[in-house]
Amino acid sequence: AQTVTQSQPEMSVQEAETVTLSCTYDTSESDYYLFWYKQPPSRQMILVIRQEAYKQQNATENRFSVNFQKAAKSFSLKISDSQLGDAAMYFCAYRPLSGSARQLTFGSGTQLTVLP
């Protein structure tokens, strides 16, 4: 079974600084997707970034980028120039590429606080 581990329950960052959130996963599959979702106080889950495992290039979305290390099964999220609106719970998630269900497996989350 796939597992996703986020070892940092809480993180804080100063506004305008950079922060990195860690995520490791375990799978026997060779092809899969990895995601970072953000859940602000409104509790709406928002997709931050997506990475296909078959792509060697790290995904980027504006101030958000990932460091995907397939061999190490590591998928960290870097937030640059942190803004107050980045404060949220961040969930790392895994989804197999094939299979009928294609369910997401979530990590336990990292609560990010942005300090003014």
Next chain:
Amino acid sequence: GAVVSQHPSWVICKSGTSVKIECRSLDFQATTMFWYRQFPKQSLMLMATSNEGSKATYEQGVEKDKFLINHASLTLSTLTVTSAHPEDSSFYICSATKKGETQYFGPGTRLLVL
């Protein structure tokens, strides 16, 4: 974009009553919808996977007679909590996906059973 709505956003009910929550994909046809439950400061727990026109697949430990899921069309899935009790109070979230693509989440429904 891919927008998913949920209704209602908030519901308070008496113990023993049933509550229906709707999940709609507004601008795409969803081949699969998922229902999650989330307790405060915890991760999302998958309850069931719903494919249009077929029976839902429930996760281990989720009572299918308690949480009835219907996926009548490619844009609508419903979750009915039957004979709700205070321990069913939680935050319920649905998500929808086009075939082979990202899951998009609804805004969630807060259920409080008195």
